[in-house]
Amino acid sequence: MTSIGCTVLRDSHVVLSRGRGRLQVAGLEYPQDKRGQERMQATAASFQSLEQSLDPEIPLVLLNHHPSDFSFLQNQAVDLILSGHTHGG
DSSP, rough: OOGTTTTSSHHHHHHHETTEEEEEEEEEEOOOTTOHHHHHHHHHHHHHHHHTTOOSSOOOHHHHHHGHHHHHHTTTTEEEEOOOOOTOO
């Protein structure tokens, strides 16, 4: 997707800079074939792998498809979590 100017963040991140400010934006892969606890464990493994490449000194915005993963992610070094998968809720 980068050929059309779009970066897909699947278990990866980018650092955005403006002036002296920096912001990390990261995205986690959505494990579509998993449900419930199994999906949350896959999300946790993805985040823990991604976390190794993040800079703890730069604020982090995390894009994560499923909002129910918040119970795990709220205890991680994430400044803002944005989720979809609301189905009208």
